Amino acid sequence: MKKACPKRSRRVYPECSRRGVTLIEMIVVIAILGVASSIVYTIFTQSQKTYNIEQNQTALQMDIRASVDEITRRVKQASSSASIFANPAPATTGYVDLSGDNALSWQTAVPSGAHYTTLDDGTRQPAVPNTTDYITDMGPPSRNDDFNVDMSTLAADSVNSVKLWAYAKNEAPVPLNVNIYIAGAWQTADTSNTLTGSYAWYSATWTGTWTQADLDALRIRVMKTGGGTITETVAAIYAEVTYTSNIAGYGQTPFNYTAVTGTASDVLIIKIMSEDTSGNIIPNSYDYYIYKRSGTSPSVLQEILIANSASARKSKTKTLMQKVSAFSVTYFNSQGNPITSSFENASMVKVKLDGQDITAGKTTNSSFTSASRLRNF
Incomplete structure (x- = not known):
């Protein structure tokens, strides 16, 4: 029968030092191992997260x-x-000149031939245009000359206004009657300017919200005013267009940039x-x-x-x-x-x-x- 080891007898009885592990000691050891493994796992996962973040940053x-x-x-x-x-480009001003006769009623072009060529000087106010070529009429009022316009010099996404400039005179103090055709219709004629016996620049402005397609069909009209014995003369006409375009500096484009x-x-x-x-x-x-x-x-x-x-x-x-x-x-x-x-x-x-x-x-x-x-x- 094996004897029990007395207290404090391990030095005297060596066999007493080789005893079993108690339940409490086992629990303590397991707890320590659990904490250690948790620390190792945390370090690993944090390292993995750091690696992923650095990897994503590099990819970014x-x-x-x-x-x-x-x-x-x-x-x-x-x-x-x-x-x-x-x-986008800011509001831009462009100039367009006459490109052809559309419908003519005025009596005379000097020199004879096409009417629009006598008015298409390419001169901008306040400069004085060529007055040796012009159109003139001394017939009854309400006779129209209608002209087509060259639109190749500008492209617009949105047209804000069209200002018509005319260098003209009349023997009597009568209104200058001008109009534009845009967006498929003639606008309200402008008669706000009174002509005199000397040449001068006159302007009339129409405002609206139009597109490039509306502008492409632009036509210009000048209507004779005054009695049948009074002579009216026009030496130059052009239009000044205020528009915005989403591409600055580009003259012609078939594309619509309004979505940009x-x-x-x-x-x-x-x-x-x-x-x-x-x-x-x-x-x-x-x-x-x-x-x-x-x-x-x-x-x-x-x-x-x-x-x-x-x-x-x-x-x-x-x-x-x-x-x-x-x-x-x-x-x-x-x-x-x-x-x-x-x-x-x-x-x-x-x-x-x-x-x-x-x-x-x-x-x-x-x-x-x-x-x-x-x-x-």
Whole structure:
């Protein structure tokens, strides 16, 4: 029969030192091991989260850099052959001249022949036009000369007003009666100016909300006033059009840019010469690359290609980057100073793209800026 070990007898009886582990001791050991494994797991998972965040940040930075590089490449490509413009353009004034006779009732053109060629001097008030060619009438009142207008000199998304200028005189103090045909109808004739016996510039203005299509059908009318023995003479006529266009500086376009909204500081529009299927430049034909954000923050950065019908490029919209928090455009003059207008004079454009990513409850922000020289003409 095995003897029980007396208290404090382990040094005397060595076998008494090899006893079993008590239940309490086992519980303590298990608890310690559990805490240790929890610490190790926490360290591992936190390390994994940190790795994921760093990995996502790197991916975000790569996306930003790739997007800005693409824009920079397009800017440099355009700068070698075309122009960079900001969006939208402010209200712009353009001038249009007569391009043909539409319906004629006035008696005489000097020199004889087409009436519109005697009035189409290309002279703008207050300069004095050529008065050796003109139209004149001494017949009864209400005889009209109607003229077509050359619209190739401007393109508008929204027309605000049309001001008609006429360099005219009459032997009697009678009204100058002029009118315009726009949006499929003749407007209310203007008789607010009183002619005198000496030449002078007179203007009449019509305001409205018209489109390029409305403007394309523009016609100009001058109506004879005064009695049948009174001579009225007109030496020059042209129209001054106030309009807005979402592409600044571009003369002709078959495209509608009204869907492109924004300001010069957050939309970049690149004008680039069109190419045919062989890669050859098409004279006087242009395509447009538009870079802008879409959606709420964080949003996406879009590249919108609007191609001319003659171009080998095809109009399309693609997303360059997601998770965009900001996109800004700054223009500089040749002295390196920022400018907020007259972008056709810009010598450099700076693009800044900001991105934001939220992973594992952590928000990561990153940005990239690139500046490119411009050649505008």
